[in-house]
Amino acid sequence: MSNLQNLNELNQMILSGQILDAFEKFYDDNVVMQENSQEPRVGKDVNREYEKQFVSNVEEFHSAEVLSTAENGDTTMAEWHMDITFKGGQRQQLNQAAVQTWKDGKIIKERFYHGE
Template sequence: MKTLIEKISTINDMILQGNSLEAFEAFYHDDVVIQENDNPECIGKEINRKRKQDFFAAITEFRCAKPLNLAVGEQTTMVEWHFDYTHKELGVKNFTQVAVQNWKDGKIIKEKLYYES
């Protein structure tokens, strides 16, 4: 059985290799809730999968993704990321984001993303 540090490190490696959607499929719970800042929560793997697919399909230039910091607690992980890309709807994005993940049954059940909007 993998520890949380091993699981979140695997997710981070998959993201860096361009396999974000595969990481989502492998490590996110069917009942996952994802929230960006104080926006409404998106509930369930299906709706979150579609959001991720649409987001990645709209990236026109990808320059950088880099994990800066990682913290692991009891059933919680946090990763600070730096991203730099161009999105056809959002334009040029160069920012830092903190992702806080809560785990249940070995998968991410809740994720909240914090970034300057």
């Protein structure tokens, strides 16, 4: 499968609510993930806990949409729009771009660009 095909499957799993399953399937054990210019999180265990915390803080996903995707060699990107209510009642419209670097069908690096 191409990196773009893997990205599309990853995105479909996220859209169907399988966020943690997608993480297990497509992320390398040594993945490095980063939000904007914050300090990177290194390793699958650390990032798994971050993802679990995010999911546990969501009260309701009203909608999520992949607006665009692209591929250039080992790099892919996905532009997202999400409408989420977090626990405690805070509803947010989130826009982000996620840029992934792939190796052997797994994401080894991912950086998210979004408003803070």
